[in-house]
Amino acid sequence: MEKFTWGIVIEELTIRQYTIVEYHPWKRDSCTILTGKPDFEKKCYSTYLNGKDTCIEYDSLQSALVGLIAQEADGPNTKADLYFMKMISN
DSSP states (O other): OOOOOSEEEEEEEEETTEEEEEEEEEEEETTEEEEEEEOTTOOEEEEEETTEEEEEEESSHHHHHHHHHHHHHHOTTOOHHHHHHHHHOO
């Protein structure tokens, strides 16, 4: 994986063709991203399919994994992950 620019990496998890990067994103001031100032109260998950960045950020590990599976099966514009997460939520 190339240099990660969206925040401070906490952990990188790889399961076969899926890679999920857990990270603290940079703080924001309205629309301005404060690069170099991590928001330690928030965690985000960036996904890679077959080593390529999907350019999608998720707010949980579960939704990131579901998103990767849906993209692989249905393509980059899938909504299957959203429907699946909605079906299993309380």
